[in-house]
Amino acid sequence: MSTLRVELINTGSELLLGTVRDSHLQWLGKELFPLGFRFDRQTTVPDGSGIRDLLMEAFPRADLLIVTGGLGPTTDDMTRDLVAEFLGLKLCRHEITLERIKERCRARGFAFQPRMERQSMVPEGALVLPNDHGTAPGLYLPAVEGISWSSPHIFLLPGPPRELQPMVQSSVIPLLKDILLREVGCDPMERECRTYKIVGMGESLLESVIGLELSKRGDLEVGYCARPNEVDFRLIGSGKVLDEVEPKVIQSVGDHLVSDGEKSMEEIIVNLLEEKRMTLATAESCTGGHLANRITNVPGASAVFKEGFVTYSNTSKTELLGVPAELIQVHGAVSEAVVCAMAEGALLKSGAVYALATTGIAGPGGGTPDKPVGTVWLALAEAGKVTFSWKELIPTDRLTFKQVVTQSALDRLRKRLKGFVH
């Protein structure tokens, strides 16, 4: 990575009130990493003059500063003015930008508002980054090295993601490449980031089987990110070192490794089914459609997903999947007998090669001492094979329960498709 210190400043009261969720940090983080940049810090401040204090703090420590938001036409949009004032730069009208704004209004049939003129005011010496999806242009102020004082490279970018993102791709990234070449004078890509998605193995266990050993090497940065029944195991280092340790990582985590990249469990499942020209059906009670929904989130799922049954009531288990009513009466809806009958019913009805079934108690109500909230039975049926079924206990909130159960169901199918289990 480059040794430049990079900071991101997001302005916007709505971010701090929680009415809007920021997407810039994630998006920019991903875009900048392959260039050799990584954010050392990100800060959110309200609209208005609060940004002044932050500029004062960030200037001495940052080499590169990206500021988002506050470039619009309204009174709370003060970023442009505050940055110019802070740097002691005059604002001058940028005629091309003014013409662009007027042209945009004409094209869209809006009246030009005098307030919009503010958006064509540019600090002297700034490079204007055209905005193809809105009125406020972006601005780039190159670093100035003074004797008693110096300022970092500064990018001012518009707040709306649909304006910022194309501007970064067309204008900011080429400028960043230039900056790197000039300031660092070498190829910054000596470091890569690899992520391994792991299911069925907690982060403590992961650390003890491989993480601790790798972090002791000194030439690797090791990180973990845990989600419901999923851990991202992250390694940052030179390509050479990563290639060297990868076989060890793969061996240590074994069949718990879902993917060695950004692919989700459901993408992996759809890809595996496509490769093998196999089809899937689902029979869901407690997961209520979440399993079908995850699979159909993947483009191309229609080629492998036959059909899904959401059989919430006992009657629907009997009528749609042919689960004998006596079976439910004797064993209860949350039982091994019923989950197997559900999976086999879905297989028969759909003509698919595989069927996954779930029945359990998502809560918060419905638990008994015998079958507490969080109890779930799962089954995987396959044409011409004995149905495999298993039980789990996942006492948590309703949405996490659904996520963990569907993850577990999909993981079993993944292992079957990979030949890890039969």
Add this chain to the structure above:
Amino acid sequence: MSTLRVELINTGSELLLGTVRDSHLQWLGKELFPLGFRFDRQTTVPDGSGIRDLLMEAFPRADLLIVTGGLGPTTDDMTRDLVAEFLGLKLCRHEITLERIKERCRARGFAFQPRMERQSMVPEGALVLPNDHGTAPGLYLPAVEGISWSSPHIFLLPGPPRELQPMVQSSVIPLLKDILLREVGCDPMERECRTYKIVGMGESLLESVIGLELSKRGDLEVGYCARPNEVDFRLIGSGKVLDEVEPKVIQSVGDHLVSDGEKSMEEIIVNLLEEKRMTLATAESCTGGHLANRITNVPGASAVFKEGFVTYSNTSKTELLGVPAELIQVHGAVSEAVVCAMAEGALLKSGAVYALATTGIAGPGGGTPDKPVGTVWLALAEAGKVTFSWKELIPTDRLTFKQVVTQSALDRLRKRLKGFVH
């Protein structure tokens, strides 16, 4: 609002690398506002010792500091240690927490890893906030007023949202109320925030029919938050002013008002069905289970949701819902005739009072000049009534498409249940 200065610090390299998108700022911002707290600043720093510099900066200016993440068992989890070191506090083992961690491992059938013990180490004087959904407890360190030195109130909370959120609700909010009462000595609730959830009316239109007029009053803060086919219209002001303008707001938005609080569309639907003792079934093609999933996310959905069909293939439309094969051949799967037959088939099969059906082209593939990506037909069938059907064009990404289509389907059912449409 209170005059306390509140800051949020999120730790996690994955946030700065962009592999994970932060949700804490938004969620906490929303939770804390009704108490009278508003974040003045939010900062993200990498895992590890970078948090030390930030603590140094934030201590003198903050009255209340919330730090998320870095409390787990792995080597990159350093928040607990760094805060204790910074405050000069010894870490002591908290036996109850250790027992809880061991108990949790037993209950879930995991082996206790020696590394997990770190999570039971607590700075002296800290209050332990139990974690019902994970191993790492939260910690509260009360403010210390010294002569040459003072520290703010500090909350250390676990990174995973499913652990943090219940902990905030059960432990942090009651403590914050106490802090406010002690430090501010008055009821901070002179200002309220009311949110109106509006569907089928864009934010520009909303601004012109009511927003602009209200923002001119000067005694109200007006805000908008747009999501796929849903706008939150936010008013902040005194209870008296809010009561005064509320009838006007309700009149202006008419039947587009889904709820005057935090209730989601799906909660409103389940509540309305419960009240009227009515039942629902779903027949989904393009939404692939998302409709059933949204409904079954609501606790108690089992009382009103009969069953759901995810009929992705033409065969499944015919076999499960009785849609005549010729109908599909003549009109195509994405057509008025087919969506009506799907809804009526689901009604007949399930015995429910209402059935919603969707069939469309989610994309990115599958579009034709005649039926481009984003085309969707929807239907609402009701026992003893003529089926209502309608067409929409929603050219967007796959997940947004599913969200907008299900929102539209549920909104039609809402209007029927409320008697706005027949």
